[in-house]
Amino acid sequence: MALWITLKLALISTLALLLLCAPLAWWLAHTACRAKVLVEALVALPLVLPPTVMGFYLLVLLGPRGVVGGFLESVGIGHLAFSFTGLVIGSMLFSLPFVVQPLQNAFATAGGRVLEVAATLKASPFDRFVSIVLPLSRRGFLTAAVLSFAHSLGEFGMILMIGGNIPGRTQVASIAIYDHVEAMDYAAAHQLSIILVGASFILLLLVFALNRRFKVVSVV
Amino acid sequence: MSLAMSFQVNRAEFQLQVSLELPDQGVTALFGRSGSGKTTLLRCIAGLEQLPGGSLSFQGQVWQSADEFVPVHLRPIGYVFQEASLFPHLTIEQNLHYGFKRIRAAERRIGFDEVVELLSLQDYLTRYPDQLSGGQRQRVSIGRALLTSPRLLLMDEPMASLDATSKQEILPYLERLTEELQLPIIYVSHAVDEVMRLADYMVLLDQGQVQAQGPLQALLTDHQLPFARSEQAASLLKAQLVDTDAGDGLAGLQLEQQPLLISQTHLSPGRLSPITLGATVKVTIMARDVVLARQLPEAISLLNALLVRVVALDTDLDKSQVLVHLQLGEQALMARISKRSAGLLQLQPGQQVYALIKGVAVNS
Numbered sequence: 001m002a003l004w005i006t007l008k009l010a011l012i013s014t015l016a017l018l019l020l021c022a023p024l025a026w027w028l029a030h031t032a033c034r035a036k037v038l039v040e041a042l043v044a045l046p047l048v049l050p051p052t053v054m055g056f057y058l059l060v061l062l063g064p065r066g067v068v069g070g071f072l073e074s075v076g077i078g079h080l081a082f083s084f085t086g087l088v089i090g091s092m093l094f095s096l097p098f099v100v101q102p103l104q105n106a107f108a109t110a111g112g113r114v115l116e117v118a119a120t121l122k123a124s125p126f127d128r129f130v131s132i133v134l135p136l137s138r139r140g141f142l143t144a145a146v147l148s149f150a151h152s153l154g155e156f157g158m159i160l161m162i163g164g165n166i167p168g169r170t171q172v173a174s175i176a177i178y179d180h181v182e183a184m185d186y187a188a189a190h191q192l193s194i195i196l197v198g199a200s201f202i203l204l205l206l207v208f209a210l211n212r213r214f215k216v217v218s219v220v
Numbered sequence: 221m222s223l224a225m226s227f228q229v230n231r232a233e234f235q236l237q238v239s240l241e242l243p244d245q246g247v248t249a250l251f252g253r254s255g256s257g258k259t260t261l262l263r264c265i266a267g268l269e270q271l272p273g274g275s276l277s278f279q280g281q282v283w284q285s286a287d288e289f290v291p292v293h294l295r296p297i298g299y300v301f302q303e304a305s306l307f308p309h310l311t312i313e314q315n316l317h318y319g320f321k322r323i324r325a326a327e328r329r330i331g332f333d334e335v336v337e338l339l340s341l342q343d344y345l346t347r348y349p350d351q352l353s354g355g356q357r358q359r360v361s362i363g364r365a366l367l368t369s370p371r372l373l374l375m376d377e378p379m380a381s382l383d384a385t386s387k388q389e390i391l392p393y394l395e396r397l398t399e400e401l402q403l404p405i406i407y408v409s410h411a412v413d414e415v416m417r418l419a420d421y422m423v424l425l426d427q428g429q430v431q432a433q434g435p436l437q438a439l440l441t442d443h444q445l446p447f448a449r450s451e452q453a454a455s456l457l458k459a460q461l462v463d464t465d466a467g468d469g470l471a472g473l474q475l476e477q478q479p480l481l482i483s484q485t486h487l488s489p490g491r492l493s494p495i496t497l498g499a500t501v502k503v504t505i506m507a508r509d510v511v512l513a514r515q516l517p518e519a520i521s522l523l524n525a526l527l528v529r530v531v532a533l534d535t536d537l538d539k540s541q542v543l544v545h546l547q548l549g550e551q552a553l554m555a556r557i558s559k560r561s562a563g564l565l566q567l568q569p570g571q572q573v574y575a576l577i578k579g580v581a582v583n584s
Contacts, residue, residue, distance in 0.1 A: 136307075
């Protein structure tokens with residue numbers, strides 16, 4: 001069960017991140033706006049903050065007395081602390097820099113001159129995005145997806161804070177392992193751990209194999 | 221005259237004050253040093269740059285005005301950038317097709333095979349851009365632009381980023397293009413030799429302002445412009461080929477009803493197809509290669525003696541030299557001679573003299 005939740009969490013947050021970060025990364029790659037540095041610094045913040053700090057603030061924000069949670073409560077949706085949705089939001093925030101940065105780099109090289117050329121060759125703005133930007137930045141997308149997915153698998157501190165530890169709902173594999181160890185059930189901890197080790201290794205193996213063929217990932 | 225434009229921008233770092241009407245046929249060179257605004261002007265014509273307050277119309281169609289701006293992809297232009305900028309993820313054939321398949325079949329006036337043939341691209345079609353040399357890539361990018369069947373072709377120093385060998389490789393193709401396609405071309409350049417070989421009309425830009433414009437031949441011999449005043453001053457003349465083999469490796473031209481012999485190896489070197497009899501040939505004659513004489517000398521190794529009329533003498537360009545402007549039928553020729561010779565010959569405007577030119581000094 002914990003494994004299934006982990007997998008679901010990694011998949012959903014990765015997909016949502018790719019969709020939401022593409023416009024942001026495009027803007028960062030091409031804007032001349034001065035606020036760019038500010039946004040870049042904010043995006044990189046999860047790299048240095050302890051996950052517990054982010055989890056703590058999210059809990060305050062999304063909980064029943066928080067600004068967001070309180071509002072959701074008042075419109076009848078309910079607050080997000082200790083829920084799977086809350087987990088997804090936390091996980092997305094946690095992996096944000098791992099998605100934005102590869103996409104931003106990809107867009108920076110896929111933009112500029114080749115887009116002007118495409119315009120002189122009768123391609124409309126949307127046509128240019130689909131026929132030039134997307135194919136040229138597919139490596140960036142793949143990098144972002146793999147990094148975000150792998151990163152979500154191993155998350156612990158933030159999830160403990162925002163998701164609590166509700167088996168079947170918010171208990172992910174890393175936390176279940178912690179529980180098993182606490183309960184001195186080393187056999188169960190071993191079982192889960194070895195699966196995580198195997199899964200992560202296979203994932204990275206896949207990445208490096210692809211990397212060799214297509215130069216997919218340059219930073220892992 | 222039907223490419224009309226007006227762009228006025230006055231910024232500290234950048235100035236452009238241009239009001240122009242350019243011919244919509246032949247090759248027009250936008251000539252100037254780097255920073256003169258020529259590339260910006262070309263980008264404005266393409267719509268890659270949108271300067272507020274500008275206006276632009278082509279053959280009666282408004283492309284830019286106070287309340288209208290036709291975006292780049294809707295203008296019937298082809299644009300060749302300084303670097304080939306091929307799409308790296310597409311093969312050469314796909315690169316060529318990119319623009320071709322985006323225009324309606326009814327609007328295609330230049331066929332795929334025709335372009336491949338014109339630019340000799342047959343061998344590259346299945347390759348990727350990074351497998352081609354710089355010159356080959358630039359040929360593909362020219363073909364790619366042509367395949368959108370543009371009604372105006374804009375070229376931004378297409379040879380500037382190429383080495384000398386690649387330049388020599390691509391120049392004949394540009395020449396063929398300008399001769400075989402009925403397509404007005406605007407060609408940005410800062411190289412006089414390129415302009416002399418390709419252009420018919422020239423706009424001279426300096427610091428964002430038009431210094432002079434007119435037919436190329438007239439501008440090259442205008443004594444107020446830097447071309448005529450330089451050491452490299454040359455006249456450009458149009459002659460007809462009347463004899464491809466006049467013996468001794470020479471070819472015979474007719475220049476304003478007078479014969480002109482030229483070395484066969486100088487007759488359009490590097491051309492892809494031989495010049496046909498009767499065709500117009502552009503020849504350049506350096507002002508310093510022209511000798512003036514009042515009588516036709518005998519027993520002299522100079523092959524060509526053209527009867528010309530003195531129009532004016534420029535005495536202010538150098539301490540020891542004079543630039544003599546000569547008229548040859550409807551065309552202009554310049555001779556750079558020493559002040560002393562000019563004095564000995566007692567040259568006067570209106571006088572008839574012989575312009576003596578070595579056969580090997582004529583280039584085309």
